[in-house]
Amino acid sequence: MRGVRWRRIASQIGRSVAVWVVSTLTMLLLAGLLPDFRLQAPGGDSATRIAVTAACGAGAFGLLSAVAWPLLVRLLLLVPAFVLGLLVFFLNGSLLLLALHVNPSGRGEAAPETAVIVAAVMSAVASATGAALTVRDDEAYRRRLHRLAMRGSRHRPPGPSAPGLICVQLDGVGHDVLTGAVRAGLMPTVARWLARPDGDEPPVGPVPPPTHRLTPWRTDWSSQTGASQLGILHGSTFDVPAFRWYEKDRGEVMVSNRPTSAAELQYRAVLRTGEEGLLAVDGASRGNLFSGGAGEQALVLSIAARRRSRENRSRAGYFAYFSDPANAVRTALSFVAEVGREIGESVRARVRGQRPRVSRGGLYPFVRAFATVVERDVVVAAVMGDLLAGRTVVYADLVAYDEVAHHSGPGSRDAEKVLQRLDRALALLERVAEHAPRPYRIVVLSDHGQSPGETFRARYGLTLGDLVRAGCGLAVPRRAQRTHSGAEARAAVRAALRRPVEESGGRHRPAPGSEPIVLASGNLGLVSFPDVPHRMTKEEIDARHPALLTTLAHHPGIGFLLVRSERHDGVLLAAHGAEIPLAELTDDRGPLARFGPGAADAVRRTHSFPHTADIMVNSAYEPADGEVLAFEEQIGSHGGLGGAQSRPFLLSPLDLTAPTADGREPVGAEEVHQVLRRWLAELDGPQVPLPADAPEERAA
Structure with missing residues (x-):
């Protein structure tokens, strides 16, 4: 044991010396290339003196990065996390200037803007060198990953030998999008798990057996993250x-x-x-809307509004990631590159006259960069830490695809590039899991898909709100107002900036009045009359606004309406005077026939909710091309019924039982929750108790 210990110490010293040498050479090279960065006196110095200056400067910068940087980041946790990312370059450059100032050779100076460049390059080179050296030694590689991902956390004892469960949610990736990406060779990791060769070329040599199965599942009528993730994590x-x-x-x-x-x-x-949730026993929640009852949480929205404390560590993931200056610099550079990429793609789409198209200006390039770079990097690093800490169950959400597909389209070139990066993230987690103290089963799933199509406003020149006002006999603005995007990334950015998510007009509590409140959730619209305390019936709406329901039901952009009825409890209204009681509603005929199996049950279930709107509006859907009309400014949308948005996927290891015993598709996020609980029990992890029969009505 003593010999092994000394060999480890010698190996660590050797790696440190190698990184120092490479950093010294990098500093010498930069001094030769950058005019505002000098390592010698104005009158000149010998080559030896310059080399000594570079060696001292590189050593001082390395020590400051290892010691001072984590302290600075911890102090700056008081600063919004999004701002912290923007301060990376300034902080790193300041450390380099300090290293030159304390250099015992008395040489070395750099202009502030040059110091930022030098520090960024040196951090990246040092990180790459250290990774290249340690990856040759599996044990050293594991220790390095553990140190970077878990820095600042308490030491945890080794986990049990029973396998753990890692669930990675690819937000907004539908079943058909995933299978198409595998066929196109965009996701080689997933293709390998399914034993499907990349592209259309026949495989060369034997194909390894599959390790995972792919199963589609159906969402509720509300096909969006809020409902799906709440059901998956909390049942x-x-x-x-x-x-x-x-x-x-x-x-x-x-x-x-x-x-x-x-x-x-x-x-x-x-x-x-x-029950507290799926992750209540030794679980971790990363990048989600909800905690799932996990004790370890990072970037979880449901606790973002609470005052920061030991019990509220939603932003701890930022510290674990940004405490390594190389991580911070790499992410900041990728962030800037992604902003430039989005601006270029937006200009390209505009020049080509691409249709459909929505506005992608303002702050959107920064929101996209946050979702596709910052959120991804921080969440993946947090999951790496969970793997190496041996946690029993982890659920993480990667929102990159959902954000990009909303504005570029589900099948766009932009969205395909995001899928490639997500596949690389899965490959990284798979490699890290090999160094974990316990075996892991990796489950990949989505919460919903996305359906393409132009916006309701683009096709008809007015919003759903305008149409409702016209049906009520109210004045309609000449210029239709834009609706807010429901993308999850916007909430993550606002939470990082500690700013509230706002609705139209910034009104969370609309003043009661005669005008209806019209809200959009993808291609699902909700109309409520705030001055009526109960859910209005069709008869009450007709008496108050005789033309409203007829105007909506007969509009070519509307698929169907759901309203309460005094005579039939609930009715579905559609074009040509269709009025079908919910008890007689079927999937194979009538207005819901084109929306696919399960649509009737989904509508009936939503009708039973206490807070269902006075009028529920689902846009038209064209099965031939899978397109819907979004009531928001999105050309890839989800939230209602129609097309790929209602058909996400579940990718699970073959050594776990099939999601359903009879081979059918799971229906609803609540059933997916039960499947994950069963898998936890199969892995002999903590016995998560099944919830008791839930009451029919929400407790007051």
Whole structure:
């Protein structure tokens, strides 16, 4: 044992010396290339003196990066995390200037802007050199990953030998998008798991056996992250009729990706099921809207609104990642590159006259860069730490594809590039899992898909709100106003900036009045009359606004309406005077026939929710091309019924039982929750108790 220990110490010293030498050579090279960076006196120095200056400067910079940087990042946790990312270059450059100042050779100076460049290059080179050396030694590689990912965390004892479960959610990636990406060779890791060769070329040599199975599942009517992830993590989607909705009893607009609303939804789900969630025992929640009851949380929206404390560590993932200056520099550079890439792609789409197209200006390039770079890097690093710490169950959400597909389209070149990067992230987690203290089973799943199509406003020149106002006999603005995107990445950015998620006009509590409140959730619209305390019936709406329901039901952009009825409890309204009681509603005929199996049950279930809107509006859907008309400014949308948005996927290891015993598709996020609980039990992990029968009505 003593010999092994000394060999480890000698190996670590050797690697440190090698990194120091490479850093010294990098500093010498930069001094020769950059005019504002000098390592010699104005009158000149000998080559030996310059080399000594470079060696001392590189050593001082390395020590400061190892010691001072983590302290600076910890202090700056008081600063919004998004701002912290922007301060990376300034902090790193300041450390280099300090290293030159304390250099015992008395030489070396750099202009501030040059110091930023030199520090960034040296951090990247040192990180690459250290990784290249340690990756040759499996044990050293494992220790290095553990140190970077878990820095600042308490030491945890080795985990049990029973396998753990890692669940990675690829937000917004539908089943058909995934299979298409595998066929096109965009996702080689997933293709290898499914034993499907990349592209259309026949395989060369034997094909390894598959390790995973791919299963589609169906969402509820509300095909969006708020409902799906709440159901997956907490076992309940009850009373979540859309991404955003108005609650008359509270006089408040609920928005799934607003921290206060997410916290309330999580509380209601726990109250209804009587269980803390899927991750309650030795679990970790990373980048999600909800905690799942996990003790370890990073970038979790439902706790973002609470005051920071030991119990609220939502932003701890930023420290674990940015405490390594090389990580910080690499992510910051990638962030800037992604902003430039988005601006270039947006200009390209505009020049080519691409249709459909939505506005991609303003802050959107920065929101996209946050989702595709910062959020991805921080969440993946946090999951790496969970793997190496031996946690039993981890659930992580990567929102990159969903954000890009909303604005570029689900099948766009932009979205395909994101899928390639997500596949590389899965490959990295797979490699890190090989160095974990316990075996792991990796499950990849999505919460919903996305359906393409132009916006309702682009096709008809008015928004759903304008159409509702016209049906009510109210004045319609000449210029239709833009609706807010429901993308999860916007909420993550606002939470990082500690700014609330706002609705139209910034009104979370609309003043009661005669005008209706119209909210959009992808191609699902909700109309509520705030001055009526109960859910209005068709008869009451007709008496108050005789033309409204007819105007909506007969519009070519509307697929169907759901309203309450005094005579039939609930009815579905559609074009040509169709009025079908919910009890007689079927999937194989009538207005829902084109929306696929399960549509009738999904509509009936939503009708039973206490906070279903007075009028639920689903846009038209064309099965031939899979297109819907979004009521938001999105050319890839989800939230209602119609097309790929309702058909996400579940990619699971073959050594776990099939999601369903009879081979059917799981229906609803609540069933997916039960499947994951069963797999946890199969892996002989903590016995997560199944929830008791839930009450029919939400507790007061």
